[in-house]
Amino acid sequence: MDTDMNVEKLLRAYGHAMVLQQPMLPAHLNGSIHHFDFNSDRWHASGWFFCLLDELQNAHDKTPTGAGGGFIYSRQCILDAWHEHRLFGLYMSETESIRKFCSEGDRFFMTSTIFDKAKYIFPVFCIVDQAGAPDPLTPPRDHDGHRCMECLWVGERARGVGLGQRMVAEMNCLAVNNPVARDYWHKMGYTIDPSIGGSV
DSSP, X not given: OOOOTTSOEEEEOTTXXXXXXXXXXXXXXXXXXXXXXXXXXXXXXXXXXXHHHHHHHHHHHHOTTSTTTSOSSXXXXXXXXXXXXXXXXXXXXXXXXXXXHOTTOOTTSOTTOOSXXXXXXXXXXXXXXXXXXXXXXXXOOOSTTSOEEEEEEEOGGGTTSSHHHHHHHHHTOSEEESOSSHHHHHHTTEEEOGGGTOOO
């Protein structure tokens, strides 16, 4: 857990539960959504990581100075998070409909993730401050015992359908560090600012 008191942070309101809603995706994307550690014990986990870097580079090349076009974190930060098992993403389980309609790709999925069963990976990731996957059904008990979300990124083509909200709910973090888009985080229930005397 980050102990630097200078880090800007928002805490989740007491009693606010994360709800695992199914994003409003096209009908043919009817698989179940799961979170995963980019640095899992699977042989192709490094492939996922480089696919993600390609996504970020493409976003930067498209609009290098546009709002949300690139990524404010350095590649070293992302590599460190991957190495420390703090980099998470979302994928969709395969169904007959997905196999039929996504044989040539789909705008909601990263195009190069052709590894094993978890190949329908969304262009979204988050970095948390502690390693290990959370249990989304277990509510946070206190501020000191649970992780913070350090950043969240969703590819432009996949924004506005709820994938970011799903990622936040999957990770079930009590706090968010450096909340750039405060309106978004307030919508997600992170409304308590500890710097002005708020408490959980």
